[in-house]
Amino acid sequence: MDRTPQMEWLSTSLYAHRGLHDLAKGVPENSRAAFDAAAEAGYGIELDTRLSADGEPVVFHDRTLDALTDNTGPVAALTAEELGRCHLLETAETIPRLQDALQVVAGRAxxxxxxxxxxxxxxxxxxxxxxxIDAYDGPCAILSFNPYSVRWFCKFAAHIPRGRTIIGLISTSGGMPIWRRLLLRSSAAMVRCDPHFYAYDLPALRRGRNRVPVIAWTVRSSHEQGIAQRRANSFIFENMKP
Known part of the structure; x- marks a missing residue:
């Protein structure tokens, strides 16, 4: 029996990294406004999720609140309601729950x-x-650097499209120390998670045919867009409109 979920939409959209954010317009990353802007512009959306203290998935990238909000400390130390009162980058926007973010998108992207x-x-x-996701009526997929997370979806939520995020040892994206990249690469080789697609950062993109769809990240210039278009099925972009 074929357990591959329907995902024809995956390669037909370009994805705004953490939404179509523009801080100069009061639209921070991973915010309701950024997701609405992306959907209105006809783009797909990439967003990040973490777990709150009371077990709800919230949309936020960093492990701690310090750099992106008016609060401090670990995201996991606060409830979803408390996180919902944290303002993003001195704007009126606050940290949304995943459910809230998807309600904003409402199947449009x-x-x-x-x-x-x-x-x-x-x-x-x-x-x-x-x-x-099971309560949401719209196209979506999960992806993760963590192969154990992707394997969990393979075992317990095979109906949800799943992707494995790959970062090269040399990366233009920054933010991840070399020891962690080595650890992720070694664990990926050992853990079978049967992804439906891969998300490669630009330096890690391979030439030639791929067995499953490939999404490139993160495109920030027309030059990088050209690389992604030649080597991947789609791409995640930021600080530009392709």
Whole structure:
């Protein structure tokens, strides 16, 4: 029996990284306004999820609140309601729950949901995200750097399209130390998670045919867009409109 979910939409959209954000216009990353702007412009959306203290998936990239909000400390230390009162980058926007973000999109655009989970707690965020997706009527997929997270979806939510995020040892994206990249690459080789697609950062893109669809990230210039168009089926972009 073929367990591959329907995902023809995956390669037909270009994805706004953390939404179509523009801080000069009061639209921060991973905000309701950024997701609405992306959907209105005809783009897909990539967003990040973490687990709140009361077990709800919220949309936020960093492990801590310090750099992006008017609060401090770990995201996981606050409830979803408390996080919902944290303002993003001195704007009126606050941290949304995943459910809130998808309600804003309302099926107008495909959504790629990045799972930010740890090996020690695999299953908690994943199950919470699965429950939200199952209640949502619109195209979406999950993806993660963590192969154990992708494997969880393979075993317990095979109906949801799943992707494996790959970062090269040399990356233009920054933000991840070399030791963590080495760890992710070695664990990916050992853990079978049967992804339906891959998300490669630009330096890690391979030439030639791919067995499954490939999404490139993160495109920030016309030059990088050209590379992504030649080597991938689609791409995630930021600070530009392709």
């Amino acid at each position: 495909p959504v790629l949901i990045e799972i930010k989970s740890h090996i020690q707690s695999i299953g908690l965020l994943e199950q919470a995200v699965r429950d939200v």
